Amino acid sequence: MITCQAFRSRLEPGSTDVEVLEHLRSCDACLDHALQIDPDNFFRAIGGGELEPPGGVDAFASDVMSQIRMRQTEGSVARRFLIAPRRLAAAAAIVFAIGLSVVVYEKANKTAPVQVAAAARPAQLATKPVVETYDSKDATIVEVPTEGKNDPQVVMIFDESLPADL
Numbered sequence: 099m100i101t102c103q104a105f106r107s108r109l110e111p112g113s114t115d116v117e118v119l120e121h122l123r124s125c126d127a128c129l130d131h132a133l134q135i136d137p138d139n140f141f142r143a144i145g146g147g148e149l150e151p152p153g154g155v156d157a158f159a160s161d162v163m164s165q166i167r168m169r170q171t172e173g174s175v176a177r178r179f180l181i182a183p184r185r186l187a188a189a190a191a192i193v194f195a196i197g198l199s200v201v202v203y204e205k206a207n208k209t210a211p212v213q214v215a216a217a218a219r220p221a222q223l224a225t226k227p228v229v230e231t232y233d234s235k236d237a238t239i240v241e242v243p244t245e246g247k248n249d250p251q252v253v254m255i256f257d258e259s260l261p262a263d264l
Contacts, residue, residue, distance in 0.1 A: 099117070099120060099121055099124070100117050100118070100121050102121075102125060102127065102128050105118060105121045105122070105125070105128050106128065106131060109122075109131075109132055109135055109139075110135075111135060111136035111138075112136065112138070113136075113142075119142055119143075122139060122142060122143050123143050123144075129143055232255055234257055234259070236257060236258070236259060237255055237256060237257035237260075238255070238256040238257070239253060239254070239255050239256075240253070240254040240255075240256070241253050241254075242254070
């Protein structure tokens with residue numbers, strides 16, 4: 099065993115020197131000094147070198163590993179059970195979306211004959227007034243050629259004196 103003076107000169111924070119720790123466990127005066135240098139020395143003074151788990155270190159390690167495997171298995175089983183409600187919720191959302199689209203489709207088909215009847219009437223294609231004749235010295239009139247006889251004739255009139263919304 100070392101002296102108190104040698105202990106105090108060799109003591110460093112986090113020291114694992116066997117002689118220093120042996121003196122620390124046996125001398126109360128040096129324990130107070132060691133706690134001022136590193137508070138963890140209090141736990142190093144407890145000792146525990148003579149403590150050994152029942153059955154030895156190998157039995158202890160195998161028990162720890164079996165506990166780890168058991169907890170991993172418990173976690174994977176719990177995750178499987180938690181996944182089922184999520185799957186059910188996703189399936190319910192899909193069924194709801196399909197049902198909603200069927201309702202919308204059926205409603206659209208019920209109004210389709212009315213739309214067909216409305217389409218049978220000649221539709222008014224222009225929202226602006228139709229210009230049948232136009233005579234102006236400042237206007238530029240351009241006719242767009244048509245490909246067939248039934249195609250409407252398009253005439254563009256460029257005149258700064260016309261209103262903008264015409």
